[in-house]
Amino acid sequence: MKTDAEVLTFADTSRLIHATAEAIVQTLNAAIQERGRASFVLTGGSTIRPVYRLLTADYRDAVDWTLVHVFWGDERHVPHDAEESNYGMARKDLLNILPIPENQIHPMPTSRSPEEDASAYEEALRTNVDDGPPGFDLLLLGMGADGHVASLFPGSPALDESERFVLATQAPVGSSVMNRITLTPPAITASRVVFFVVTGERKRAAVAAVQSGSASALPAALISARERLVWFIDVEAAGKAAE
Numbered sequence: 001m002k003t004d005a006e007v008l009t010f011a012d013t014s015r016l017i018h019a020t021a022e023a024i025v026q027t028l029n030a031a032i033q034e035r036g037r038a039s040f041v042l043t044g045g046s047t048i049r050p051v052y053r054l055l056t057a058d059y060r061d062a063v064d065w066t067l068v069h070v071f072w073g074d075e076r077h078v079p080h081d082a083e084e085s086n087y088g089m090a091r092k093d094l095l096n097i098l099p100i101p102e103n104q105i106h107p108m109p110t111s112r113s114p115e116e117d118a119s120a121y122e123e124a125l126r127t128n129v130d131d132g133p134p135g136f137d138l139l140l141l142g143m144g145a146d147g148h149v150a151s152l153f154p155g156s157p158a159l160d161e162s163e164r165f166v167l168a169t170q171a172p173v174g175s176s177v178m179n180r181i182t183l184t185p186p187a188i189t190a191s192r193v194v195f196f197v198v199t200g201e202r203k204r205a206a207v208a209a210v211q212s213g214s215a216s217a218l219p220a221a222l223i224s225a226r227e228r229l230v231w232f233i234d235v236e237a238a239g240k241a242a243e
């Protein structure tokens with residue numbers, strides 16, 4: 001079931017970061033209350049980092065983190081201790097501080113070929129769920145100025161994938177790391193709740209195109225959620241006044 005997106009626009013980044021952290025906590029707690037655990041998919045990129053750091057500071061005691069299972073929406077195909085690693089970034093900002101059990105942290109592997117590592121992650125997701133797509137409780141996404149989400153880039157064949165949940169993809173030439181692993185649209189849109197966290201004037205055109213419905217080709221325009229899809233954006237990305 002496609003859900004209409006909610007768009008929350010914030011006058012400044014601090015309010016956006018606090019509202020996003022608050023919403024993450026509420027969503028994880030609702031999942032824990034309903035199902036005894038929460039599956040939480042992290043995004044890479046820089047926008048989300050202050051949210052991760054705030055969760056470890058102001059919200060460390062607001063969630064029973066021992067009941068949270070962590071996954072990734074995408075990964076750069078580099079060693080986990082490389083500067084560009086999404087796993088490495090989340091470790092520093094979030095996972096080295098919150099009491100999430102190690103066996104509940106599921107990084108995308110990057111030690112074999114991108115295709116082999118993508119298949120391995122797909123296999124791991126499939127063993128975690130009875131049948132069908134993973135159905136994550138909360139999945140975070142950033143968005144590039146080109147409208148990419150996770151490592152689903154404009155024009156990628158992965159945008160048309162209907163069976164696989166994880167694929168190896170290529171970032172555009174000139175990207176810091178071209179070899180990527182990413183969840184596919186079926187895996188992302190099967191999530192109960194999806195939060196976009198997007199700030200800055202350079203994202204404005206892509207945000208406007210997605211929200212106007214005139215951007216069917218943009219990866220971000222493909223994203224829906226089973227229960228709730230929320231855009232957390234600032235006035236620069238919105239190109240208009242906050243509500």
Ligand code: 6PG
Pocket residue numbers: 043044045046047048074075076086141142143144148149150151
């Ligand atoms: C990554 C992310 C990617 C990111 C966007 C936005 O691996 O880099 O998953 O999809 O979320 O590129 O990045 P910024 O938040 O840094 O603009």
